[in-house]
Amino acid sequence: MSTIQNANYGLDRIGGDGGQGIFEESSTPKHRLGEKLELSDGRIFRYASFAAATGAGLLVSQDISATAIVPTDGKLTAASAGATEVTYTDSGTVGSATLDQYAGGYLHIEDDAGEGYTYRIKSNTAASSNAITFTLYDGLQVAVTTATDVAVTGNPYSQVRAAVGTADYIVAGVTPRAFTVNYYGWVQTRGVSTVLNVGGAGIGETLMLGDATEGATELWDSDQAEMHPVVGFALYATTATGYGGVMLQLD
Numbered sequence: 001m002s003t004i005q006n007a008n009y010g011l012d013r014i015g016g017d018g019g020q021g022i023f024e025e026s027s028t029p030k031h032r033l034g035e036k037l038e039l040s041d042g043r044i045f046r047y048a049s050f051a052a053a054t055g056a057g058l059l060v061s062q063d064i065s066a067t068a069i070v071p072t073d074g075k076l077t078a079a080s081a082g083a084t085e086v087t088y089t090d091s092g093t094v095g096s097a098t099l100d101q102y103a104g105g106y107l108h109i110e111d112d113a114g115e116g117y118t119y120r121i122k123s124n125t126a127a128s129s130n131a132i133t134f135t136l137y138d139g140l141q142v143a144v145t146t147a148t149d150v151a152v153t154g155n156p157y158s159q160v161r162a163a164v165g166t167a168d169y170i171v172a173g174v175t176p177r178a179f180t181v182n183y184y185g186w187v188q189t190r191g192v193s194t195v196l197n198v199g200g201a202g203i204g205e206t207l208m209l210g211d212a213t214e215g216a217t218e219l220w221d222s223d224q225a226e227m228h229p230v231v232g233f234a235l236y237a238t239t240a241t242g243y244g245g246v247m248l249q250l251d
Contacts, residue, residue: 022176025185033104034157036251043191044251048172050179051159057194057243058175058215059231060187061163067102067154069093071110076148082139088150091130099126104155107134111149114142121152160187162215165228171209171250189251192235197244201234207246217246 020030022037022045029049037045051063062068069088077087086107088094100123107119119136126132144150156172163171173187174195196216201207209228210218217231235245 020185022186022188025177025179025183027180027183029184031184033155037186039191041191043193044189045176045186046157046173046189046251047184048157048160048187049184050161050181052161053181054160054162054175054179055215056175056178057196059163059195059209059217060160060172060175060215061170062154062156062172063159063161064154064170067105067152067158069102069150069152071108071149071151073111073149074146076144076146076150078145079140079143081141081143083143084136084139085133086136086140086144087131087133089129089131094127094132095130097124097127097132100124102132102134102152102154104158106153107136108151108153109142109144109148110151112145112147114140114144114148117141157187163209164214165209165211165218169209169229171229171231173250174246174248175215188248190248193232193246193248194243195231195246195248196242197234197238197246198241200239200241201237201244203234203237205234207231207234213241216241 020026031047035047075088075090079086102121102124105121109115109117121134122137123135124132156170160172173189174193198210198213198216198218201219206220207217208220208230210216232246232248238244
């Protein structure tokens with residue numbers, strides 16, 4: 001991921017004629033997923049792909065059902081230190097995986113041989129005989145065995161859609177415009193923004209991902225049984241459901 005520093009406040013094309021402004025969408029990628037754009041007023045954006053049509057001013061999250069794998073044991077084929085390919089076999093998890101479904105994500109070595117290391121996934125094969133092979137950007141620092149526990153975290157900016165606190169815990173950003181399904185564009189992660197809010201908030205109060213309304217923030221409440229990601233704080237008082245100014249602090 002690289003950082004683009006830009007002083008035009010997103011009003012013109014970013015990165016030359018082949019680039020894309022923050023109020024534009026594209027049917028083909030113009031930047032790498034996760035690429036960082038920092039404007040001179042302190043706003044920060046990340047480049048994302050969209051799994052669903054999404055309105056403006058909404059918090060978005062990756063679809064973890066399609067991009068992540070929960071911790072599992074006994075699914076890897078043994079691989080030596082230095083290897084850049086590891087094979088994962090599990091009919092229930094990857095039996096129908098598609099080519100590069102996990103590309104850009106992260107392989108976590110959770111327990112046993114090689115534990116404690118994180119490797120970024122460059123690509124993966126489509127499923128064959130309920131197995132896929134991950135190709136890693138970096139070789140294994142420690143050999144893994146068939147007993148090694150692993151998990152996969154997807155690229156936070158891949159296949160995003162409006163987030164809900166009861167299901168999504170990795171907020172990628174806020175949409176600066178409406179997006180078409182399977183299109184690409186920037187989502188805001190830091191600075192002054194406008195975001196859907198439910199229930200209202202006072203100036204300076206902390207906001208988190210809401211419980212039920214897709215893409216909305218709500219007032220942070222330490223008494224809630226289940227907490228959700230904090231996304232920033234209110235720039236002014238809002239008293240009813242609607243869009244309000246938020247100082248985002250996701251990046």
